Amino acid sequence: MSSGTPSSDAARSPDHALAALYGLAIGDALGMPTQLMSRQSIAEQYGSITWFEPAAANHPLAAGMAAASVTDDTEQALLLARLLVEGGGHIEAATFARELVRWEDSMRARGSLDLLGPSTKRAVDAVVDGESVNESGRYGTTNGAAMRVTPIGIAVSTTDLAALVDRVVESCLVSHNTGVAIAGASAVAAAVSAGIDGADLRTMIDTAIAAASLGARRGFWVAAADIGARIRLAVELAEPTDPERSLTRIYELVGTSLASQESVPAAFGILATFPDDPWNAVRAAASLGGDSDTVAAMAGAIGGAVHGADAYPAGARDLIARVNHLDLEAIVDDLLALRAASA
Numbered sequence: 560m561s562s563g564t565p566s567s568d569a570a571r572s573p574d575h576a577l578a579a580l581y582g583l584a585i586g587d588a589l590g591m592p593t594q595l596m597s598r599q600s601i602a603e604q605y606g607s608i609t610w611f612e613p614a615a616a617n618h619p620l621a622a623g624m625a626a627a628s629v630t631d632d633t634e635q636a637l638l639l640a641r642l643l644v645e646g647g648g649h650i651e652a653a654t655f656a657r658e659l660v661r662w663e664d665s666m667r668a669r670g671s672l673d674l675l676g677p678s679t680k681r682a683v684d685a686v687v688d689g690e691s692v693n694e695s696g697r698y699g700t701t702n703g704a705a706m707r708v709t710p711i712g713i714a715v716s717t718t719d720l721a722a723l724v725d726r727v728v729e730s731c732l733v734s735h736n737t738g739v740a741i742a743g744a745s746a747v748a749a750a751v752s753a754g755i756d757g758a759d760l761r762t763m764i765d766t767a768i769a770a771a772s773l774g775a776r777r778g779f780w781v782a783a784a785d786i787g788a789r790i791r792l793a794v795e796l797a798e799p800t801d802p803e804r805s806l807t808r809i810y811e812l813v814g815t816s817l818a819s820q821e822s823v824p825a826a827f828g829i830l831a832t833f834p835d836d837p838w839n840a841v842r843a844a845a846s847l848g849g850d851s852d853t854v855a856a857m858a859g860a861i862g863g864a865v866h867g868a869d870a871y872p873a874g875a876r877d878l879i880a881r882v883n884h885l886d887l888e889a890i891v892d893d894l895l896a897l898r899a900a901s902a
Contacts, residue, residue: 575755576713576895578863578870580636580887582837583709584879585871586859587632589845590852591621594630598810598848608845611878627882632706632856637890638662639730640710644893648714648901650729652692659683659733677817679703682734696736697779702822704735704744706853709860710890712751714897717758717766722901723749724773736778742786743819745774747857750827754864755898760834763865764794764827784820789813793828805832806843815849822850826857830865837862837870 592614593601605612614621614628621630638658642650660683682695708730715723727745728736735741749770753763771787793813798805809828814821826844833840840862844855863870879885 572755572757572867573891573895574868575864575866577887577891578867579709579713579751579754579860580863580891581871581876581879582841582859582861582863583636583856584629584633584859584883584885584887585875586841586844586855586857587629587852588627588879588883589841589859590855591624591628591630592618592626593845593848594621594850594852595619596848596851598846601846601848601851605846608842611875625882627878629879629883630852632853633883634662635659635703635707636709637885639707640713640890640894643710643714644890644897648726648897650726650732652729652732653686655730656683656686656692656695656733660687677701679734686733692733693736696732696734696740698737698781699731699735700737700739700781700783700819701735701817702740702743702819702850702853702857703817704731704740705747705819705823706856708744708748709751710894712748712860712864713755713891713894714901715748715752716898716902717749717752717756717770718902720749720766720770721773723752724770724777727770727774728777731778737781737783738775738778739781739783739786739819741778742771742774743823746771746786746790746823747826747861750861751864754861754866758865760830760865763861764790764831767827783818786820786823789820789824790827793824794831797828797831799832799834802832802839802843806847810847810849815847815851815854817850817853822854823857826854826861829854829858830862835866837866838872838875841871 611627613626614624685695746767750767753766768787796808841855841859
């Protein structure tokens with residue numbers, strides 16, 4: 560990985576922003592059938608994930624989902640994007656809580672088992688029962704905030720990193736108002752934003768670590784490993800010349816669970832394993848096990864932001880848009896308008 564500064568030609572490039580949202584959805588859909596599985600079980604059932612697969616009929620969350628279907632990662636990110644645009648670049652926590660309840664109700668109506676995650680469910684129920692949004696997210700430590708934060712990275716530049724983290728905190732308040740969750744979400748948002756601003760992989764990682772450090776000081780303190788330090792560890796473990804060894808070390812030493820301090824650093828480590836190939840990175844993330852849809856979604860978003868339009872095959876983008884009825888171009892236009900307005 561080389562060092563570098565953002566390129567003025569690449570800065571705020573619409574195709575990098577669009578690739579971030581497509582990468583999120585592509586990674587999510589690749590990991591959809593393998594979420595909650597062990598790496599060994601994935602190898603036995605699929606070998607490795609090289610294209611979109613349907614979920615097994617007995618899958619505890621994704622049973623019955625067709626190949627290339629996205630999960631809550633993408634759906635909540637698009638919900639966040641809509642609220643961000645409607646709020647002129649800000650997220651109102653109580654409104655977000657109500658919209659998450661409506662989203663979960665719609666998922667049940669569609670027969671889905673992939674509903675709100677544990678931190679978000681607990682917090683949203685508390686808000687519905689009358690608890691203050693300033694308290695509801697105090698126990699949220701999972702990656703639920705990081706999985707949906709990509710729109711903030713598109714809408715807010717890294718030129719003012721503190722302002723970006725402020726927007727991340729708004730999105731975390733209702734369900735993930737802890738230092739570790741905010742740090743994880745800040746790292747992902749900053750990585751996406753840095754890519755859109757023209758950063759290469761090394762600069763993007765440094766920016767993400769700086770944002771994680773700022774985010775860790777926000778919200779309620781919980782005992783957890785430091786996100787920035789764990790990202791640096793995951794990147795140091797990456798061996799591009801030996802991807803299999805690299806992925807094994809990330810799986811065993813970093814982890815791929817829904818804990819923010821595992822899955823967020825793992826996404827960065829996988830990207831560092833495939834520094835010039837985000838498509839192989841998301842396929843590897845989907846094959847690694849654990850919370851594979853979320854790890855692949857985060858890696859996909861960051862990889863798309865850094866590498867731009869050519870990050871993922873046109874066939875994958877077209878299939879994702881068709882199967883899930885997505886109009887990501889219009890969403891990106893609205894988010895980039897927010898970015899331009901705040902410049």
